[in-house]
Amino acid sequence: MNLLDKLVIPLSPEHITLLHYISMLIFFLFVPFISIVLGGNILSLYYKSKGLKESNNLYLRFSRDIIEIVTINKSIGIMLGIMTLVTSILIYVQLFHDANLISVNYLTWAFVFVTIGLILIYTFRYSSAFSDLFNSIQDYKTDDQSIKEELENYRTSSRKLSFKAGRFGLAFLLIGLWLFVAGVTLAFFTKDWSDKNILTILFSWSVISRFIPFIITAIAFTGATILFSFFYWEGGIKNLPEDYKAFVRKTGINLTAFSSIVLPIFILIDITNLPDNAISSGVFFFLTIGLLLLFLGYHYLYVMYKNSDAKYSLHIFLVILLTIFTVIIADQTAMGNANQTQTFLLAQNFETEMAKLTEGNKPKVISGEDIYKNICSACHSFDHKVVGPPYKQTLPKYHDDVDKLVKFILNPTQNNPGYPPMPNPGLKPDEAKAVATYILKEVRKYE
Ligand code: HEC
Incomplete structure (x- = not known):
C-alpha cells in the first residue's frame, strides 16, 4: 500500500476530528444503500426461483419489483x-497510515469485491x-x-444469465462486505492483529x-424500504x-419484524466485544438511543x-x-476512543511539520497552559481518568519538584499499573x- 501511503499529509487535531466526522457521514450513505442492495438481491433471487418453480406470477413480479x-x-x-467506499479508504489511509495499514488493506479488497458484486x-x-420480456412473448x-x-x-439463455449474475453478484457482495466489516473492526485493535492471517481474522x-x-x-x-416504496413514496405505487x-x-x-427483533442481542454482544479503551459514556448513549428506536419500531x-x-410505512x-445512524455514530465514537494514542501521534507529527515551516518566523513564547491544552489534555485531566491517570492522583508524589x-x-x-505506557510527547526541555x-x-486547585 506504498502508493496510498504517499497521499498522506500531516494532520492537525482539528483535521483529524473533521475526518472522523466525514467518515461517519460517508457511512451514513454507504451502509443503508448497500444494505438494501444486499437484502433486495437475496429476496429477489429467492422469489424468482420460487416463482419459476411454482409458476407463480405474483412471486415473479415481486422479485422484479x-x-x-x-x-x-x-x-x-x-x-x-462505490465512490463512498473509495472516500472512506482515503480517510482511513490518513488516519492509520503508519499504525494500522492492515485495516486499509481489508477496505481496499472490500472495494474490489463490492464493485464487482x-x-x-x-x-x-x-x-x-429482458427475460421477462421473453416470457411475455412466450404465447406469441x-x-x-x-x-x-x-x-x-x-x-x-437470458434467464440463465440473469440468475448467474444475481448469484455471483450476491457472493461477491457478501465477501466484499465481510472484508469491509473486518477492515472497520481492525481499526479498533491497533497492534495485536497485524500478524494474524486473513482467515483467522475473518472468522474471529x-x-x-x-x-x-x-x-x-x-x-x-x-x-x-419495501413497505416505504410500495405504500408511501410518491403516494405509493398505484393500481396494484x-x-x-x-x-x-x-x-x-x-x-x-423478525430481523429487527434479534438486533438488540447483537448490540449487547458488540459492547462486550469492544476493547476497554473504546467504551465511553457517548458510546453507551448512542447505543441506548438505538435500542429505544428499535422498540418504537416494534410498536409500529x-x-x-x-x-x-x-x-x-414511513x-x-x-x-x-x-437506528442504523445511531449505531454508526456509536461505532465511530468507539473507534475514536480506541485510537486516541494514534490521534495524538498524528497531531504531534503535524506540530513538527508546522514548526519546520514557520521556523524563525515568530518569536517564541512558551506557555505551559497552551502545551497542556494542545498536547496533554488529549490524554489527561486533573480530576478524572482519560487515557492517562488524573494529575490529582499522580502529581502529589513529585512534591513540587519541577525538575x-x-x-x-x-x-x-x-x-502506573493498569495504564498503557505514555508515548513521548517530544517536547524541548524548556x-x-x-x-x-x-x-x-x-x-x-484540586486538593
Ligand atoms: C497519548 C496519551 C498521553 C499524552 C498525550 C500525555 N500523556 Fe501523560 N500519561 C499517559 C499515560 C497512559 C500515562 C500512564 C503511564 C504510566 O505511568 O504507566 C501517563 C502518565 C503521566 C504522568 C504520571 C507520571 C507518574 O509518575 O505517575 C504525568 C505526570 C503525565 N503523564 C504528564 C503528561 C504531560 C505533562 C503531558 C503533556 C506534555 C502528557 N502527560 C501527555 C498518556 C499520555
Whole structure:
C-alpha cells in the first residue's frame, strides 16, 4: 500500500476530528444503500426461483419489483456504493497510515469485491427485465416452428444469465462486505492483529459478531424500504392488485419484524466485544438511543400487523434508518476512543511539520497552559481518568519538584499499573519545564 501511503499529509487535531466526522457521514450513505442492495438481491433471487418453480406470477413480479426498487439506478449505485467506499479508504489511509495499514488493506479488497458484486447485481436487474420480456412473448402466435424455437432459446439463455449474475453478484457482495466489516473492526485493535492471517481474522468472533448483525440489519432495512416504496413514496405505487398488495405488505412487515427483533442481542454482544479503551459514556448513549428506536419500531410494526394496513410505512422506514445512524455514530465514537494514542501521534507529527515551516518566523513564547491544552489534555485531566491517570492522583508524589517531573515528561516511564505506557510527547526541555510548572500549580486547585 506504498502508493496510498504517499497521499498522506500531516494532520492537525482539528483535521483529524473533521475526518472522523466525514467518515461517519460517508457511512451514513454507504451502509443503508448497500444494505438494501444486499437484502433486495437475496429476496429477489429467492422469489424468482420460487416463482419459476411454482409458476407463480405474483412471486415473479415481486422479485422484479424488489430489484428495481433497491438498485434505484446505475449512477446512484456508483455514487453510494462505490465512490463512498473509495472516500472512506482515503480517510482511513490518513488516519492509520503508519499504525494500522492492515485495516486499509481489508477496505481496499472490500472495494474490489463490492464493485464487482454491484456490477453483477445491476446486470441481474437489467437482464431480468429482458427475460421477462421473453416470457411475455412466450404465447406469441406463429406457425413457424423455427421462430418458436429461437424464442425459447433466447428465453432460457437470458434467464440463465440473469440468475448467474444475481448469484455471483450476491457472493461477491457478501465477501466484499465481510472484508469491509473486518477492515472497520481492525481499526479498533491497533497492534495485536497485524500478524494474524486473513482467515483467522475473518472468522474471529470480533468480526463475525459484527458481520451477522450487519446482514440482519440489511434484511430489516430492506423490509422497511419495501413497505416505504410500495405504500408511501410518491403516494405509493398505484393500481396494484389487492392480492399483490396484501402479499407485499405481509412480507415487508414480517421481514422487518423478525430481523429487527434479534438486533438488540447483537448490540449487547458488540459492547462486550469492544476493547476497554473504546467504551465511553457517548458510546453507551448512542447505543441506548438505538435500542429505544428499535422498540418504537416494534410498536409500529405491531399496529400495522394488527390492522392489516401500511399506515406506518414511513415511520418504520425512518426508525430503522435512524437506528442504523445511531449505531454508526456509536461505532465511530468507539473507534475514536480506541485510537486516541494514534490521534495524538498524528497531531504531534503535524506540530513538527508546522514548526519546520514557520521556523524563525515568530518569536517564541512558551506557555505551559497552551502545551497542556494542545498536547496533554488529549490524554489527561486533573480530576478524572482519560487515557492517562488524573494529575490529582499522580502529581502529589513529585512534591513540587519541577525538575523531577520534567525528567518524566522528557522521557516517560511506566509508573502506573493498569495504564498503557505514555508515548513521548517530544517536547524541548524548556517546553517541558513550562508545562511541568503549570500543571504543578494548577493541581493545587484540586486538593
Ligand atoms: C497519548 C496519551 C498521553 C499524552 C498525550 C500525555 N500523556 Fe501523560 N500519561 C499517559 C499515560 C497512559 C500515562 C500512564 C503511564 C504510566 O505511568 O504507566 C501517563 C502518565 C503521566 C504522568 C504520571 C507520571 C507518574 O509518575 O505517575 C504525568 C505526570 C503525565 N503523564 C504528564 C503528561 C504531560 C505533562 C503531558 C503533556 C506534555 C502528557 N502527560 C501527555 C498518556 C499520555
